[in-house]
Amino acid sequence: MLRQARLLLSRCKYLLNVPRTAERSARSAYEAELERGVLERLELMPVDALKEVSTKDGLRLGAIKSAGFRRVADVLASSRSQLLLIRGVGSITADEVIRAAQRVEENIRRTTRVRFDVERRPVTQADLLSKLAQLAEGRGYVDLMRTRLERLVQAIGSDLEAAHLTKAGPIRRFFAGPSRRAEAAAAYDRLAALLRDPDTVSLISEVAAVEKRLSAPRVRTQRVWDDFMADPVFYNGLLADVGGLGPDVDVSQGFLPQDIVKRIREFHLDTSLLKATLRVYQTFGAKFALVQKRAILGDEMGLGKTIEALAALCHLRSRHAQHFLVVCPAAVLFNWEDEIDRHSLLKPVWRLHGPQRDCRNREWVREGGVAITTFDTLRRLQPNETRIAAVVVDEAHYVKNPTALRTKAVLSWLKLAEHTLLMSGTPMLNRVEEFRTLVNHIQPELASEIRATDTIAGAEAFRSKVAPVYLRRNQTDVLDELPEKIETASWVILDGPAADVYRQAVANRNFMEMRRAAFLTPKPFDSPKLRRLLQIVEEAADNNRKVVVFSFFLEVIQRIRTAVERIHTAVGPLQVGSITGSCSPARRKEIVEWFTTTPGPAVLVNQIQAGGEGLNLQAASVVILAEPQWKPATEDQAIARVYRMGQVHPVQVHRLLTENSVDEHMLRILARKSALIAKYLPSKMKEAAPEATDTTDEDPENKVSRKKLEDQIIEKERTRLGLDHSDDINMDTPQATFICGFPVGLNQGCCRKRSSV
Numbered sequence: 087m088l089r090q091a092r093l094l095l096s097r098c099k100y101l102l103n104v105p106r107t108a109e110r111s112a113r114s115a116y117e118a119e120l121e122r123g124v125l126e127r128l129e130l131m132p133v134d135a136l137k138e139v140s141t142k143d144g145l146r147l148g149a150i151k152s153a154g155f156r157r158v159a160d161v162l163a164s165s166r167s168q169l170l171l172i173r174g175v176g177s178i179t180a181d182e183v184i185r186a187a188q189r190v191e192e193n194i195r196r197t198t199r200v201r202f203d204v205e206r207r208p209v210t211q212a213d214l215l216s217k218l219a220q221l222a223e224g225r226g227y228v229d230l231m232r233t234r235l236e237r238l239v240q241a242i243g244s245d246l247e248a249a250h251l252t253k254a255g256p257i258r259r260f261f262a263g264p265s266r267r268a269e270a271a272a273a274y275d276r277l278a279a280l281l282r283d284p285d286t287v288s289l290i291s292e293v294a295a296v297e298k299r300l301s302a303p304r305v306r307t308q309r310v311w312d313d314f315m316a317d318p319v320f321y322n323g324l325l326a327d328v329g330g331l332g333p334d335v336d337v338s339q340g341f342l343p344q345d346i347v348k349r350i351r352e353f354h355l356d357t358s359l360l361k362a363t364l365r366v367y368q369t370f371g372a373k374f375a376l377v378q379k380r381a382i383l384g385d386e387m388g389l390g391k392t393i394e395a396l397a398a399l400c401h402l403r404s405r406h407a408q409h410f411l412v413v414c415p416a417a418v419l420f421n422w423e424d425e426i427d428r429h430s431l432l433k434p435v436w437r438l439h440g441p442q443r444d445c446r447n448r449e450w451v452r453e454g455g456v457a458i459t460t461f462d463t464l465r466r467l468q469p470n471e472t473r474i475a476a477v478v479v480d481e482a483h484y485v486k487n488p489t490a491l492r493t494k495a496v497l498s499w500l501k502l503a504e505h506t507l508l509m510s511g512t513p514m515l516n517r518v519e520e521f522r523t524l525v526n527h528i529q530p531e532l533a534s535e536i537r538a539t540d541t542i543a544g545a546e547a548f549r550s551k552v553a554p555v556y557l558r559r560n561q562t563d564v565l566d567e568l569p570e571k572i573e574t575a576s577w578v579i580l581d582g583p584a585a586d587v588y589r590q591a592v593a594n595r596n597f598m599e600m601r602r603a604a605f606l607t608p609k610p611f612d613s614p615k616l617r618r619l620l621q622i623v624e625e626a627a628d629n630n631r632k633v634v635v636f637s638f639f640l641e642v643i644q645r646i647r648t649a650v651e652r653i654h655t656a657v658g659p660l661q662v663g664s665i666t667g668s669c670s671p672a673r674r675k676e677i678v679e680w681f682t683t684t685p686g687p688a689v690l691v692n693q694i695q696a697g698g699e700g701l702n703l704q705a706a707s708v709v710i711l712a713e714p715q716w717k718p719a720t721e722d723q724a725i726a727r728v729y730r731m732g733q734v735h736p737v738q739v740h741r742l743l744t745e746n747s748v749d750e751h752m753l754r755i756l757a758r759k760s761a762l763i764a765k766y767l768p769s770k771m772k773e774a775a776p777e778a779t780d781t782t783d784e785d786p787e788n789k790v791s792r793k794k795l796e797d798q799i800i801e802k803e804r805t806r807l808g809l810d811h812s813d814d815i816n817m818d819t820p821q822a823t824f825i826c827g828f829p830v831g832l833n834q835g836c837c838r839k840r841s842s843v
Contacts, residue, residue, distance in 0.1 A: 088249060091277050095242045097293055098235045104224040104300065112217040112328045116200060119214050120329070123198045128159040128191060136161070136186040139193070145182060149174035161187040200325065201569065202314060204734045212307040215314050218324045220304075227296045234289055241280055245273035318704075319390075319732040323363045342374075342553050350377050359400035362393050362429040367564045372397035374557045375507045380528040382482065382508045384558035390731055391509045392422070395478045396430050398507065399456065403432055407475030408454035411503070413496060414480035416460045420675045421702075422480070423458060432456050439463050461485070465495040474503040482508035483719075485527065486520045497527060511719075511726065521552075529555050570736040571729050576622070578614035580744045583607040588747060592803045597796040598639075600748045600803070601713055605642045610649055615742045619710055620649060622740050626708045627655050627687040631735070634703055636694040636724045637712035640666060646712070647691045661688040667696045674701070681705060694724055703727040707735035712742055714752045716792065746806070751799040 133155050137145050147155075153172045155161055161169075161183060169180040202211055228235070248270050280286055314321050342350075350373045357364065364372070371394040375381050385391050399410050410432075412422055419439060426435050436450040438459035443466070450457045451472050459467065461484055477499055479485065485493040500506045506528050526533035532555055580588050584607050591599035599606075604615040611617060619635070626633045637643050643664055653660040661684050663677050674696075681690045682705040690706065694715060706728045715721050729737045743749045 087274070087278055087281065088246070088253060090281060091242050091246055091249075094281070094290065094293075095239060095246065097297070098239045098242075101228055101293060101296060102232065102235055102239070105221065105228055108217070108221040108224040109328060112214070112221045112324075115210075115214040115217040116325065116329050119200050119210055120195075120198060122210055123200060124191070124195050125159065127194050127198060128162065129157050131158045131190065131194075132156065133158055133161060135190060136183060139189045140182055140186040142178075142182045145186070146179065147183070150183060158187050158190050162191060200329065202318070202321070202325075202734060204311070204315065207307075207311055209307070212310050214325075215310045215321065216304055218321055218328065219310065219313060221328070222320070222324060224300065227299065231289070231292060231296070234285075235293075238280075238286065238289060242277065245277050245280075248273035249277050315734065318734045320363065322731075323365060326365065327363075342557065346374075346378075346553060350374055353377050355397065356401045356404040357397060359404055359431040360397050360429065361431065362396070364393065364397060365390070365564070367559055368394050368397065371557060371559075372401070376401060376505065378554060379504065380506045380555070382510070382524055382528070382556045384510060384556060386511050386558070386560045386726070389559060389564065391511070392425050392480075393429060395480075395507055395509060396426065396432070398505070399432060399476055399478070400430050402475045402505065409450070409472055409474045410456045411474055411477045411499060412456060412458045412480065413461060413464055413477065413499070414458065415484065416462070416671055418480060418671075419458060419460060420671045424675075426456060426458075438467060443467070461492040461496070464499065465491055469498050469502055472502075474499070476505035476507065477503040478507045478509065480509050482510040482524060483520075486523050488523055488526070493527075500527060511723065525552060525555050568729070568731075568733060571725075571739065572736065573739040574741070575743055576618050576740050577743050577745055578604070578618050580604060580614065580747055583609065583612040584614050588744075589807055589809075592800065592807055593809055595800050595804075597748070597800060600800070602639045602642050604742075604744045604747070605639075605645055605712070610645055613645075615712065615744065616645065616649055618742060619646060619712070620653065622708065622710060623650055623660070623689055624653060626738075627653065627660055630687055631708050632681065632684075632687060632706040633689045633708040633710060634706040634724075634728055635689065635691045635710045635712060636721075637691070638694050638715060639713075640693065642712055643691050643693055650689050650691070655687060661686075662691065663688070664691040664693075665696050665701075666693040669696065678703065692724075694720055701727045702730070702732070704730060704732045704734075707733070707737050709737065709739045710742065711740070714741070714743070714749055714756065716752070716756075718756055748799055748803065751802065755795060 133147055133151060135158060136147065149172050150161070150169070155164070166180050166184060169175050169183060170177065175183075200214075202215070248266075250270075350370060353373045353376065355369060355373050355376070368390055371383055371385065371391075375383060375394070375398045383391055383394060385394070395412075402410070414422055416439070419437065423435060423437060426432055432455070434453065434455040436446045436455055436457045438447050438450070438457050443459070443463055447457070447467055451470060479496060479500075485496045487493055508524055508528060510524075522533055522536045525536065532552070536551060580603075584604055587607055588600060588603040591603045605613050607613045623633050635643075635646055637646065643666060647662055647664050650660060650662050663681055665674055665677055669677070677690070678701055681688055681703065690703065694711075709725055709728050711721060711724065725737075725739055729739075743753075
């Protein structure tokens with residue numbers, strides 16, 4: 087019996103130590119991979135880079151380069167004495183060269199990040215993934231048993247030493263004395279009873295099963311990569327944990343004032359009902375929502391706002407809260423159901439939508455749980471006396487108009503909730519006043535203190551004023567693992583039939599026809615934009631990549647789909663699907679699942695209003711925007727469907743644009759609007775040009791001013807094309823404007839070379 091107890095104690099201690107051992111092993115593999123990355127960058131860096139970091143003016147490297155030192159890595163691999171052997175290199179130069187090389191290495195080590203290369207799939211990274219998988223497995227098995235294992239270890243450990251006296255010889259037992267003999271007998275009896283206890287017997291069986299699983303042979307390299315591709319968010323989260331990685335503290339905390347940060351740090355978040363692993367910034371976001379109680383979470387699209395909201399709901403549920411309400415667009419209704427099921431233990435979930443909404447609403451009131459409904463359906467549901475613990479409003483910019491019926495419906499429910507969370511990656515589209523409206527929904531007192539003139543004081547002052555209610559972080563600030571995003575302006579010339587179609591649209595003063603004229607030629611392949619789009623798609627298919635195309639116009643979507651279906655790959659016709667506003671949420675979900683799981687290349691053509699929000703399309707790595715949109719946020723949302731947490735491939739974004747057309751006019755207007763958004767709601771303090779705040783005349787979100795802008799553009803194009811027979815060109819002074827990093831010139835009729843950035 088004592089041998090059994092001793093063996094069981096050893097096995098339990100071993101299991102409890104498995105996660106710690108696996109973590110050390112994973113960290114060792116991570117550090118080796120990090121070192122490989124540092125060395126790789128040093129081997130690519132020319133030795134001339136030492137001049138840039140040297141504190142000595144005119145550092146001479148000619149003799150060192152002549153001696154065969156071509157890269158910084160060559161210098162670091164040598165010693166001072168080796169450098170001094172080079173003719174023309176003295177002690178001062180040798181010392182400065184070594185110091186400069188060490189500075190370069192320090193900078194590279196500080197900026198190098200381990201990113202899993204799914205293209206090359208190096209063996210060293212496969213080993214790291216295997217170690218991370220072992221860590222996840224160890225934690226998963228042991229954490230479920232940890233409390234019972236620790237209790238068993240404590241019980242056995244406290245009695246095992248005393249019980250050993252019962253197996254000692256008669257002389258030792260005699261000299262131990264009556265009290266120790268009695269204590270030993272009692273300890274022996276307790277151990278015997280413990281080993282016979284059904285709970286212990288059951289735990290011993292579980293321990294044996296876990297030991298068997300942990301000792302199973304490791305999976306093959308290919309299987310490791312397959313597992314990573316199936317859930318890159320999970321593995322990258324583990325990597326950040328093991329490597330002690332994380333965003334800059336100020337960035338992850340959204341540059342909030344220290345008094346708010348202190349309260350959030352001191353708050354304990356209960357994640358016992360959450361199945362997902364939170365990043366540091368996500369934990370902070372969930373705690374911000376709970377501490378502030380009525381808040382706006384404005385994290386950039388793709389950072390996991392849904393998970394942060396679920397973490398807050400799980401905490402409240404663990405504190406015995408019963409009723410939760412999620413309001414969202416119909417397009418993401420299924421997404422919310424799926425996210426709740428996959429990432430939490432919140433039950434039950436009620437979809438208040440469709441014919442059963444009233445019945446399910448009554449059941450939700452009676453039984454509690456999470457109710458999910460749409461903005462339109464909410465107008466038909468009457469608030470009741472039920473105490474609602476939290477209301478989450480997804481895509482909260484839908485309720486920025488205080489006079490809209492959907493806004494009034496949402497406000498009537500927000501008043502009933504103890505906690506309210508408005509979520510939107512783009513809370514302010516055009517005007518600071520619209521953001522003030524959102525603040526007014528949840529904290530009227532704070533909104534009343536915000537004045538339009540606050541923007542004059544600058545971005546920092548404005549951010550300080552809204553800090554109690556607003557938290558925002560950007561992708562580039564908190565997601566180190568995101569691959570590169572390459573944005574390209576694909577300019578084409580309107581000539582031939584396309585020019586005729588465009589000229590006719592201008593003559594008809596039809597702005598929408600002007601926007602889509604480059605696609606809608608009588609013969610499809612006379613379209614310059616369609617030809618360029620097909621080139622991009624064919625190149626992506628040759629590289630086994632998936633493509634997502636966005637357009638505002640149904641006619642353009644249909645023409646693109648018909649043309650793409652004619653493309654043949656090595657295994658047959660290219661797989662093509664499309665999502666438009668007429669697709670039901672269930673059908674949208676089916677299409678996304680098809681697109682994600684289809685092996686090889688595929689194309690998904692989307693109406694940008696329908697496919698630009700609420701979808702996770704990380705399976706794609708090429709995005710094509712068929713024409714400029716009036717709202718920069720619309721394009722940002724579309725790109726964020728692909729370039730978001732979980733993306734493992736470099737993402738290419740192609741904007742199809744026509745020279746000497748409506749496209750250029752729209753880009754000029756949007757440049758000013760984008761600057762306004764960047765200035766007042768950034769994740770880092772940025773200063774934009776003063777004119778960025780002037781939206782009085784150029785506000786495409788306002789229907790009246792948009793019509794005015796459209797009319798102005800039409801008249802300018804009519805003049806340029808000679809349709810008004812006027813010598814007064816009335817064009818803006820030519821200037822260079824930068825959109826997404828590439829220049830847009832306004833000189834009409836000139837020859838310009840567009841380059842990829």
